[in-house]
Amino acid sequence: MNKLKEVLACNKIAYGAFCALKDPAIIEILGYTGYDFAIIDLEHSSLDLSTMEHFIRAAKIAGITSVVRTPQMDNATILRAVEAGADAVMIPHLMSKEQGQKIVSMAKYAPIGMRGMDGSTRAARYGSTPMLEHMQQQNDHVLVIGMIEDVEAIENLDEILTVKGLDLLFVGAADLSCSY
Numbered sequence: 001m002n003k004l005k006e007v008l009a010c011n012k013i014a015y016g017a018f019c020a021l022k023d024p025a026i027i028e029i030l031g032y033t034g035y036d037f038a039i040i041d042l043e044h045s046s047l048d049l050s051t052m053e054h055f056i057r058a059a060k061i062a063g064i065t066s067v068v069r070t071p072q073m074d075n076a077t078i079l080r081a082v083e084a085g086a087d088a089v090m091i092p093h094l095m096s097k098e099q100g101q102k103i104v105s106m107a108k109y110a111p112i113g114m115r116g117m118d119g120s121t122r123a124a125r126y127g128s129t130p131m132l133e134h135m136q137q138q139n140d141h142v143l144v145i146g147m148i149e150d151v152e153a154i155e156n157l158d159e160i161l162t163v164k165g166l167d168l169l170f171v172g173a174a175d176l177s178c179s180y
Contacts, residue, residue, distance in 0.1 A: 031062025
């Protein structure tokens with residue numbers, strides 16, 4: 001289930017919160033109180049990949065969408081987030097169509113992207129899901145979110161909007177304000 005995707009498909013407003021504290025119970029509380037998504041912030045916090053995985057598990061338990069905000073366009077972090085079962089990845093400072101294509105390529109399997117294959121991950125149920133089925137499920141399920149935080153992104157917005165596989169754009173108001 002990707003609650004964020006479901007809510008947006010119904011043209012409703014989705015509610016979420018940024019999470020940077022190190023207790024997975026925070027994610028569960030958000031889910032149980034009706035939030036649609038939680039952003040697990042690896043960019044501006046001391047959260048590590050192990051904590052991220054526990055947060056993703058807590059999100060699954062509470063029925064809330066797990067969005068992992070990565071520190072920049074880091075392939076290793078994006079790959080680890082989706083392999084750990086994140087429902088979405090959010091990449092900061094998306095500034096061009098080419099960057100948008102690159103992040104989609106990192107997060108999605110062929111034919112949409114070029115994500116590395118490993119059928120033994122948590123997202124693949126540790127090898128119990130046939131690889132082709134897993135690839136299709138991940139391509140359908142995982143959202144790719146680019147953060148618009150720079151003047152350059154605004155100038156390139158029309159081109160960024162054409163990127164196939166880029167599901168959402170999120171305005172990072174603080175950085176965008178500083179950029180202006």
